[in-house]
Amino acid sequence: MHPVDSKEIAFIIAGRNAFKEAFKNAGPKILEPIYNVDIITPNEYVGPCMSDLNTRRGMIMNQDMDKGMTVLHARVPLAELYRYSTILSSLTGGSATFQMTFQMKFAEYVQVPADVQTKLIAEYAAQEQEED
Amino acid sequence: MKSYTTDKIRNVVLIGASHSGKTMLSEAMLFEGKVIDRRGSVEEKNTVSDNTEFEQTNQKSINATPLYGEFNGCKINFIDAPGSDDFSGGALSAFKVVESAVMVMNGTTGVEVGTTIFSRYADQYGKPMVIAVNQMDHDKANWEGVRHAIAEEFGKKAIICQFPVNPGPGLEGFVDVITMKFYNAKNEELDIPAAYADEAEELRAELMEKAAEGSDELMEKFFETMELTTDEIREGLRAGLVKCETIPVFCVAAKANIGVRRLMEFIVNVCPSPLGTVQKTVDGGEVRCNPAAPTSIFIYKTSVEQHLGEVSYFKVMSGTLNEGADLVNPETGNGERLSAIYAVAGSKKEKVASISAGDIGCVMKLKAGKTDVTLAAPGQEAIEHMVFPDAKYRCAVKAVDKNDEAKVGDALNKIAAQDPTITVEYSKELRQTILSGMGEQHINYVKWRVNNEFKQNIELYAPKVPYRETITKIATAQYRHKKQSGGAGQFGEVHLLVCPYIEGQEAPKNFKIDGKDTVFNFKSQDITDLEWGGKLEFYNCVVGGSIDLGFMPQVQDGGRSAHRFLRPRHPRVCVRR
Numbered sequence: 001m002h003p004v005d006s007k008e009i010a011f012i013i014a015g016r017n018a019f020k021e022a023f024k025n026a027g028p029k030i031l032e033p034i035y036n037v038d039i040i041t042p043n044e045y046v047g048p049c050m051s052d053l054n055t056r057r058g059m060i061m062n063q064d065m066d067k068g069m070t071v072l073h074a075r076v077p078l079a080e081l082y083r084y085s086t087i088l089s090s091l092t093g094g095s096a097t098f099q100m101t102f103q104m105k106f107a108e109y110v111q112v113p114a115d116v117q118t119k120l121i122a123e124y125a126a127q128e129q130e131e132d
Numbered sequence: 133m134k135s136y137t138t139d140k141i142r143n144v145v146l147i148g149a150s151h152s153g154k155t156m157l158s159e160a161m162l163f164e165g166k167v168i169d170r171r172g173s174v175e176e177k178n179t180v181s182d183n184t185e186f187e188q189t190n191q192k193s194i195n196a197t198p199l200y201g202e203f204n205g206c207k208i209n210f211i212d213a214p215g216s217d218d219f220s221g222g223a224l225s226a227f228k229v230v231e232s233a234v235m236v237m238n239g240t241t242g243v244e245v246g247t248t249i250f251s252r253y254a255d256q257y258g259k260p261m262v263i264a265v266n267q268m269d270h271d272k273a274n275w276e277g278v279r280h281a282i283a284e285e286f287g288k289k290a291i292i293c294q295f296p297v298n299p300g301p302g303l304e305g306f307v308d309v310i311t312m313k314f315y316n317a318k319n320e321e322l323d324i325p326a327a328y329a330d331e332a333e334e335l336r337a338e339l340m341e342k343a344a345e346g347s348d349e350l351m352e353k354f355f356e357t358m359e360l361t362t363d364e365i366r367e368g369l370r371a372g373l374v375k376c377e378t379i380p381v382f383c384v385a386a387k388a389n390i391g392v393r394r395l396m397e398f399i400v401n402v403c404p405s406p407l408g409t410v411q412k413t414v415d416g417g418e419v420r421c422n423p424a425a426p427t428s429i430f431i432y433k434t435s436v437e438q439h440l441g442e443v444s445y446f447k448v449m450s451g452t453l454n455e456g457a458d459l460v461n462p463e464t465g466n467g468e469r470l471s472a473i474y475a476v477a478g479s480k481k482e483k484v485a486s487i488s489a490g491d492i493g494c495v496m497k498l499k500a501g502k503t504d505v506t507l508a509a510p511g512q513e514a515i516e517h518m519v520f521p522d523a524k525y526r527c528a529v530k531a532v533d534k535n536d537e538a539k540v541g542d543a544l545n546k547i548a549a550q551d552p553t554i555t556v557e558y559s560k561e562l563r564q565t566i567l568s569g570m571g572e573q574h575i576n577y578v579k580w581r582v583n584n585e586f587k588q589n590i591e592l593y594a595p596k597v598p599y600r601e602t603i604t605k606i607a608t609a610q611y612r613h614k615k616q617s618g619g620a621g622q623f624g625e626v627h628l629l630v631c632p633y634i635e636g637q638e639a640p641k642n643f644k645i646d647g648k649d650t651v652f653n654f655k656s657q658d659i660t661d662l663e664w665g666g667k668l669e670f671y672n673c674v675v676g677g678s679i680d681l682g683f684m685p686q687v688q689d690g691g692r693s694a695h696r697f698l699r700p701r702h703p704r705v706c707v708r709r
Contacts, residue, residue: 010624014613018626021609026630031600067252079597085524086572094217095245099522105665106635109600120599 030117031109032077033102039072039088041096046070048091056080057113077110078102136207138407138423138490142399143209143447144262145226147254148236149246150192150215153266155181157236157386158199158212164393165201165208167477171389180478181212186580194577195435196222198445198492199477203393206400209492210234215246218571221520221553223250225432225503227257228518229447229492231404232373234395239267239299239383240274242281251286260373262380262403264395268296269303269385282381290379291342291369292335293398294391297328306383306391309336310365310398319393342378343368370402406490411449413513414463419450423489427451427459428508430515431501434550436585437479442550444498445476446507447491449515454486459507461500462514468500468507502549520553523568525575528596529556530565532589541565543586547578554578562596600666606631608645633667 037058041049046063049072053060058076065071081100088096102108112120146154159179162168172178177188181197193214200209211230213223227233233254237247254261263286265278275296282290297304297314305316307328314322324332344354346368354360360368372378382398384391411419411430419428433445453473460467474481476494487493500507506514531540544556544567554569569575575592582588612625629643629652641652652673660668 010613010615010622011626013622014611014624014626015628017613018609018611018628019630021611022607022628022630023603024607025609026603026607026632027605028601028603031602033598033600077597082527082594083525083572085570089571093245095248097217097249098524100524101522103665104663106667108665111602112599 029111030120032079032112032116034075034108034110035078035081035100035102037074037076037081037084037098037100039074039096039098040066040069041072041092042068043070045092045096046072049088049096052087052091056084076100077112079116135484135486135488136491138421138488139405140206141209141406141488141490142206142232142403143211143230143406143490143492144399144403145196145211145213145223145230145233145259146236147213147223147233147250148215149238149244149250152215152236152238152244152246153386154212154215154236155179155193157234157264157266157384157392158197158210160384160386160389160392161201161208161210161396162199162477163389164396165203167199167201167480173387180480183479185584186577192216194219194222196226196433197478198433198494200475200492201396201477203396204400207491208396208399215250216571216573217246217249218569218573219577220249220253221551221570221574222433224253224257224520225518225552227253227259228430228432230259231406231409232260232262232399234399235261235263235379237263237265237278237282239265239278240270240272242274242278243285248285255376258376260376260378260404262373262382262395262398263290265381265383266386268299268306268383269301269388269390271301273299273303275299275383279381286379289377290381291339293339293380294383294394295328295331295335296383297325303385303388303390306394307332308394309339310362310369312336312362315391315394317388317390319390340365342372345377346371366402370404373402374404406447409490412516414516415513417513419513419515421489422450423452425450425489426509426512427453427457428506428512428515429453429459431498431503431505431507432518434498434503436546436550440481440496442497443481443494444496444502445492445494448487448489448493449506450489451509452486452488453493455484457509459500460510460512461505461507462512463505464501466500468498470495470498470507472496503552518552521570523553523555523570525571526566526568526595527575527592528562528564528594529567529590529592532591536588539586540582540588540590543582543588544578546586547581559598561598564595566595567592598664600664602666603630603632606643633669639669639671 039049050060053074056076057080058074061073061075063070063072088098146158148154155174158181159171162180163171168180174191182188182193187194193212196211196213198211200207211226213226235251267273293310294306294308296306305314307314307324309332314324316322340360343360343365344350350364350368369378369380382395384395386392406421409421413419428449428451429446430449431444431446435443437443455473456469456471458467458469473484473487474494475484504517531537548554548556556567558565567575579590579592582590608629610627615622643650655672655674658670662668
């Protein structure tokens with residue numbers, strides 16, 4: 001303890017840097033939000049919808065029927081859902097619809113695969129450089 | 133223009149797939165309803181309904197345009213809804229103010245994707261449906277095919293009320309099995325030609341059976357006599373229609389204006405009037421459509437129109453709205469005098485002195501509320517809000533020129549206030565403005581409006597993903613901050629350990645640090661729930677006053693700011709120190 005020079009700012013800086021250091025060494029992993037997506041499609045398009053979900057790292061949890069349509073319940077990373085309404089529409093001739101929901105809770109976040117993490121870090125570093 | 137009593141009003145929405153001919157049908161209905169004396173066409177870009185430049189260039193409706201026509205002393209308000217699912221917001225808000233829907237079908241293709249989508253919506257919103265098979269004069273008109281497709285899609289609910297004679301370019305007219313008459317291409321009522329008498333009798337028998345299902349009395353009479361009068365058929369159809377158990381099927385050729393008059397007659401004779409219909413209020417009460425009750429109007433749509441500015445469309449849910457009425461928004465308490473009220477047919481507006489319960493009208497430049505609000509006599513409850521599906525398309529938006537940011541934000545907010553299916557919000561975390569709507573076309577239309585109406589350029593791009601970060605193993609660190617070169621110096625040294633947080637598990641106290649077993653002694657703890665669901669626990673294990681306890685919050689702040697500092701877009705998760 002150094003009674004004279006111990007100042008708030010000194011501890012903020014020390015705390016921050018110690019934390020940064022520790023975090024870096026603690027096996028940091030990036031988590032991404034995973035949305036619940038319900039796709040309602042005529043039966044003949046179930047196949048194309050499923051294979052498209054696979055290319056989006058989606059997981060089909062289960063499927064059921066509603067008024068003659070198939071409902072696919074899937075979990076898909078948000079990162080893969082940009083323009084999904086347009087894609088689903090062209091995939092099914094406009095005959096399928098979907099709903100997506102997300103709850104802000106820890107269980108809804110999942111570690112990204114290693115290749116995605118590498119890519120994100122590289123993107124982030126590039127962006128940092130640009131901003132500096 | 134005269135004012136109509138509630139029982140003389142019919143409110144319908146025209147729904148159906150794109151290019152099924154809803155706008156052309158509404159043009160013919162306006163003509164038959166004596167509102168216009170010349171029919172325009174979509175190709176010539178001069179219809180009453182598609183009156184914006186965007187609609188005319190794209191030859192499709194974007195807005196649900198309210199129109200009306202007078203027929204047999206009744207006022208039919210019909211809303212020409214867009215056929216694209218991206219603009220379904222217009223049809224869905226129309227469901228709030230109509231008693232029934234006319235499903236317009238393309239007579240060459242029959243049941244299309246749009247047909248299914250919109251009939252599903254009608255079902256969800258509990259609206260009775262009448263089918264109008266259009267384009268019976270098209271050279272590819274296929275009545276038999278359409279008829280089977282309808283039976284397949286709607287099953288026993290659908291009941292044929294008309295069939296065409298010689299469908300195709302030489303269309304002669306329609307045989308109507310309710311009136312048992314033949315309506316020729318000039319809309320003249322004639323006897324059924326002998327060649328079609330058998331088919332008409334057969335369909336009439338099916339129709340009677342279906343109508344008899346409408347009520348027990350009709351069923352009894354039908355079983356006794358095997359016969360129902362035309363009025364009894366109408367009564368039975370109405371009963372089935374209101375319960376959404378019957379879907380009467382009609383034929384029209386809207387472009388040539390054949391059969392449209394008969395369809396309007398059916399709407400007047402059989403479709404329900406708003407009288408006595410009930411709207412729920414936000415507080416769980418009810419507002420009954422009764423002209424003698426206190427005035428209550430519901431604004432279901434707001435748009436900005438050329439030369440007029442902001443126009444708000446409403447339905448009088450109860451009471452009578454008189455020119456100059458003082459009404460209050462029950463949810464905000466804001467009051468407003470409606471000094472001028474209008475009947476509407478697309479861009480044509482006609483000033484009226486009063487509007488009865490059940491009727492649709494508009495006012496200009498309303499201040500007390502935008503879309504989805506109630507204005508009522510003091511003491512009334514607000515009517516339940518409209519329900520729309522969740523947004524299906526999200527993107528980030530920014531002004532092309534940074535200096536225009538404020539103007540662009542203002543434009544987007546104005547559009548969102550008019551269109552309840554558009555939302556605009558600024559995400560602090562992503563540092564992006566997020567625009568969401570019903571589909572890519574919908575969003576592109578917003579872009580077009582910002583560009584054309586507000587003269588601003590915007591750019592749409594992919595929204596960022598709110599990534600988070602967590603740790604997977606234990607790590608320690610120490611840091612000494614020292615700045616003691618002249619004057620008052622700075623000195624601080626922090627040792628800390630981070631370890632992953634496991635839900636439901638108590639914080640461990642025994643660690644091996646540099647090969648030595650160490651037991652932590654928790655002096656105090658601080659638990660922060662992060663807004664996205666993660667958790668941050670902070671334990672103070674300082675030994676023997678080596679740091680003044682007064683500085684603990686600063687160490688903690690330093691740690692917390694570090695995770696922002698560390699990788700700003702990936703805030704940290706579940707760390708315990």
